[in-house]
Structure formats: C-alpha cells, structure tokens
Amino acid sequence: MIRVNGKRQFWYEGMTIKDLLEDLEDSHHYAVIRINDKHVSRPYFEKTLIPDNSEVFLISLIAGG
C-alpha cells in the first residue's frame, strides 16, 4: 500500500511512476513526482519503481524563478 497525495492506494511489486499515472485522468499535469524526499522528473517516470509504503506527492511544477 502507498499513499498518493495523502490517499491510500493499492501497490504492487514492480509498480513504476508511469504505471501509477496511467490510472489518473489528469496525469499530463504532473512534471515531477516526489517519492518520500526524492523528486523524480517526467523523463524518469517509466523506469522509476515506487517502493511499497511510499508517500507519493504529485507536483505540477509550474513555478520557479
């Protein structure tokens, strides 16, 4: 089980960020995902595995500067 933006979500072995986002309707908004303390950017969504019991935060990242 993982938590995504504070909500519990089913987890399975081998789950990547890309897999997680495929179940969301608004996945195109998210350029960066935070898994616990680590930011992962869109180019690495496909190959980044989400560990069990992770706290996941979806970030649009429109800011900066």
Added chain:
Amino acid sequence: MTEYKIEAIKTFDYEKSVIDKGYANKTLLVDISNSDISIHPVTEKMKEVFIGGKGFDLWLLWNAVKGTTKWSDPENAICIASGPMGGTPVYPGSGKSIVTTISPLTGTVIDSNVGGYFGPYLKFAGFDALQIRGKTKTDIVILIDGIDEKIQIFETSGLPDDSYALSSTLTEHFAQGKPRNISVVSTGPGAKHALMGCLNFTWYDLKRKRARYKQAGRGGIGSVFADKCIKAVVARWDRVSVKTNNPSDGIALKEVGKKHSREIVDLDPKQNEMAKIGTTHLVTIMNDFDLLPTNNFQYGQHPEADNVGQEVYRRIFDTGYDGCWMGCTVACSHGVKDFVPLTGPYRGEKVFVDGPEYETIAGCGSNLGVFDPHTIIEMNFYCDAYGLDTISVGTSIAFAMECFSMDLINETHTGGINLSFGNRAAALEIVHQMAQGEGFGHIVGRGVREMKSIFARDYKADLNIMQDIGMEAKGLEFSEYMTKESLAQQGGYGLALKGAQHDEAWLIFLDMVHNFMPSFEQKAEALHWFPMFRTWFGLCGLCKLPWNDIIPEDNKDTQEPAKVMKHVEWYTQYYTAVTGRHTTPDGLIRMSEAVYNFQRIFNLKMGFGTREHDNIPYRAMGPVKPVEYESRPERYDKELVEKHHVDITDMSTEEKIRTLRKFRETQYEQLKDAVYKRRGWTSNGIPTIDTVTRLGIDFPEVLELLNAKLGDDQG
C-alpha cells in the same frame, strides 16, 4: 577586531509620519555631496499611477537623472522602497524592498528585489522610499532612526571592508541592546573594483543570534553604492505588528493572510519543501529536463548534478526558521552553519553562509563545470562578503572559461591561471582577485559585455564567436536557465526591461514541458500577463514565491492553472484590505502595465529601449558549436526534417547549424513582433501614444520623448 571610528557629521530631526493604509506618504532624499537631508510628500497621483515600491523608485530616479547620466555621476541616485503591503507580518512574503539605479553593466535603469527588514523599517520610520544622491570622498554611514526620529550621516574609518563583518559590526553598534531593531544595507570590496557589485540587506535571526542577509544582486547596484563611498545605510525600528502598517481593514487582512499562510504550511511539505531546502530542489529537476546550465550554457545536463542537488543541501543546511521577513511561512532563506573556507581571508575560520540558492548553485557550480558543494558554498560566502552578484560572477567566469577552452584567451592573459571548466581553485581565485581589483579577476569583474570588447581589442579574440557565446543581454549576464528549447523563455530573457533576468517571466516549464502555449500569440499573451503580474509584486513590497511556488491542490482543475488564479484573487483582497482601494485581477495587471511601460520609456530616455536592444546571443537560441549540436543530434535533426522540411542527407554539422540558426533567429524576431503588438508597442518596440495615454503616464516629458523617438522611426 580592529578599532573603528564613527562620527556624526549631520543630524536631522524629524517628526515621523503616521502610517496610513500602508503608506507613510513621504519620501526621504539624502544628498551625500553636501549632507543635505530633505523630506518630500507622496502625492495621490504618485500612488495612483506608480503604486509604490519599484514604481516610486522609478519616478524618483527619472526625476534625478538626465538621459546622459552615467552610473558613476553624482546625480545618479540609488532608490530603495518597499510598498504599501511591505511590512505586513501576517501575510507570507511581505518584507521585500526594491532597489533601482542606473546600472554600470547596462547603462540604463536596473531594478533588483531583496528580502530582509530594511524596506519595512524604512517605511515605518516614515518613508515610502529613500533616494540617495551625490558622492563623497570619505566613507560614510547613513542612519534612519525611526525610534528616535532622526536621520544621521556619519563619517567612518576603520570599519571592516567585507559585508559579512561590517553588517554584524553595525548591527551591534546601533542596536542599543535590541539587534532585531536594526537592518543594515551594505556591500564589500568587490563592489569597489567590479561592475557587478551587490547590496546585502540584513534581517536579524533571533534563534542564531546573528545578522543574516539577502542580496539585491542584479545589475551592479552595489558598485554604485561603493563608488559613492557609502559604507552602509542602517534603518532602526521597533516592534512590528499588523497594526504597524495601519491597514484599511485589519480583519479582512488577517483573514486572507491566515488562509494563505495556512495553505503554505499544509502544502509546502507535500510539494517542494521550500521551508527545508529552499530552491535547491530545482537543481536535479532542471538537470533531468536538460535545463541546468553547464559549461557556459553549452549543455543542460551533467551526470554529477546530483552531487550539488537537494539531497546534499538537505543535510548541509542548518535547521530552524529561515524567514527573511517576520512570519513568512515559505521561510526559504537557508544557510550553512560553521562552514570553514579553504581559501581567502576567512580560511580556516568558522563562518555562517547565507545560501546557496538554486541560482548560485547553477551559476557558481554547474555552469563552471564545478559539482562540489563545498566550492559552491565558498563561492557563495565570498561573493556575499565581497559584495558581488553570484549570478553575474558565475556567468562571467563561465564565459571566460569557455574562451580559455577555445584558445581565445590563454594563460598569458589570465596571469597563469588555468581557467579550464571544473577548475575549482581557479574559480575561487578569480573571485578573490575581483575583490582586490587585481589580475585577470579585475577584467572578469567588468562583466561579459566588456570582456568581449577587451578580449577582441587586446587579445585579438574573434568577436563574432564571442557575441554568440557571451551570455548577456542589454549588458546584464543571463541568470541560470537554459533557453535553447523554449522560445517563450528566450523572450522572457530578451524582452525583459532590465536585461537577462528571469524575474519578469519564467516560462520554461509552461512552454517546454507542459506545452501550454504552442502558438506565437499564446506566447505573446504569456509574455504580457506574466511580466505584468510579476511586476506587481515589486510595486507592493511582496515576494512572488507564495504566489506560485506552493500551489493549491485543485489548481490543475482551474481554467488557467499557470496563473494560479485562486492566489491572484487573494492578492486582490490583500491589496484592498491594506490600501482601501478596491481592485480586481485585471486591476492588478493594469497597475503594473503603467509602471512597466514607464520603465520601457525610461530605457528610451537613457538611449536604449528599442528592438535592437532586445536581441539575445545565439547560444540562448540554439547550438553554436558542432559539439553542442552533436550532443543532441536527434533533437536538432528532427526539427530540421519534420518542422522545417529540410533534406539533411548530405549536410555537415556546420551546415545544419547554419540552417537551424536561420529558422530559430527568424522565430525569435516573429516572437518580438507578436509581443510588441500585444503590449501596445510599435514594431520597433516603442510604446505608442495611445498606450501611454490609456495607462495615464502621458506626462509632458514622456510625450516629448516618445514623439521624438516615434518621429525618428518614421523619418
């Protein structure tokens, strides 16, 4: 510590204004040539047209200088102002000051915004803005004492030269046992010898019991300050509460302020954790998207970027509250405790370093090919202590390093320094030389634009290639983002009024990653709305970070997520609650539009401000050298073939570069056309008479200037 002398040569007693709805309704003029101190009224017209902050600064500066004024002339003024909301402790990010002057790097008006307590203390002492004119030959300190209601000018000797020790010494000197009552503006020896001097503004850190500082970095304002022989300007004020700014509707203010503060406390830990790691989260993200400037903006990525990213600084930063204004919940001004420099006058001593932020990590790190956090922190420390802008320092050294790597300059020119990318000791040595005004560092301290001339004239280096790789626009060094793949951000830099700084428009993610603005018209609209809204923060004494660095969870479901309209609405409520003037989101834009166009016209007054001055070096648009093209061949080949329908079968890399360049330069010119049209300017980038009339800035001297310029265009 050496003994110092500080002797009052002028004392001016005054009666403090009662703050009314965010305004003191007075400005302070200090002419240091003759120690003349005077107080001037703020008119209703001034508030209506210029709002405050940068608007007031520009109006005061406009009236102080002539079109022929140079940065080092006595009539050049340094203007510092907060704004009507500046000094509000209940709303996050409400302690900013804006500083303007005629820049030694650009020759025209520069503005730089900065945290710390000075701007609010200045206002509560009775002044919406401070204007310092004139020059002296002996070091002076100016005190604005809102508690004892007096302005003093002191002659000084023996005070520390560097800003780190100086701000601490003066805080203690004037504190009368209450150091939190003091904010010091100062610079250091680098500003005396280089054109990229910064100003340090202090805020007192109660927990750590030390004066800490933030920088008004851009454009060499510190160099003007040092050239005038001002050691420091000190503001003294007492306790601050919501009532100190005397808002029109304190209940409404507290309500909206608490909403925004609470949202940040709730969401920042779920988003970028700025209260823990500041802007350092951007390092690896920029690197992942090929946007982290590396080796003088040649590349946007480096395998060692993780070494200088957030995970490292999370461990290094001293923990605790780091708000540069009271009560700010973003609290992103982190620092490093007990840092021990390996070089320079503080070698082997424990010091506290304010920073680094993203810009310094990229400028003094990746862009120099340096991926060692210790070196970056040491560069950060010495740039601050010497009074140097880390962005201009980084981009200037990066340019010199690339010239060295291309044999445009060599060790006979650098005084034996091996300026190869990645040479950490060389980068630090250049900074120390800049502070002393010695050696090759003295030349680097002139900035990229002047280095190009010196290298061409004295070392016979190829000027054309240096124009392509020298990352400056309008004379100001680029801040630290790669723009090759974002046309909108190219405009964000090139069309910015002060030069290549990203504070007007940071559109890289919106344009390149999210693709929110595919057409020229959409890019032009973004290059209208975002610079205007961002300008508004500078009019009011506000930091822009609370607006869009922490965003509501439902923001993505709104019609215009890029604008974070929920927060824009809160800012309208905030403005109305403080000033008593009702406004709307469009009203905020309209306020900025007047000031923004006035600043464009100010550039015209100083001999700039037309289309040719909005040019950027080709390195900002695309690959200059084969090695750059060949590092991302699929990207560029694809563009040539699929977008421009070019048959590249038998083309050499050099031919492809030339072909791509024609397309990209044409695009940039088309972008200029679209933006000028949207802003109500002529095709030469000059605001029309209709535009200035609509905005209420059709003053006689503005019309006279415009009529002459527009007549020149037609003639």
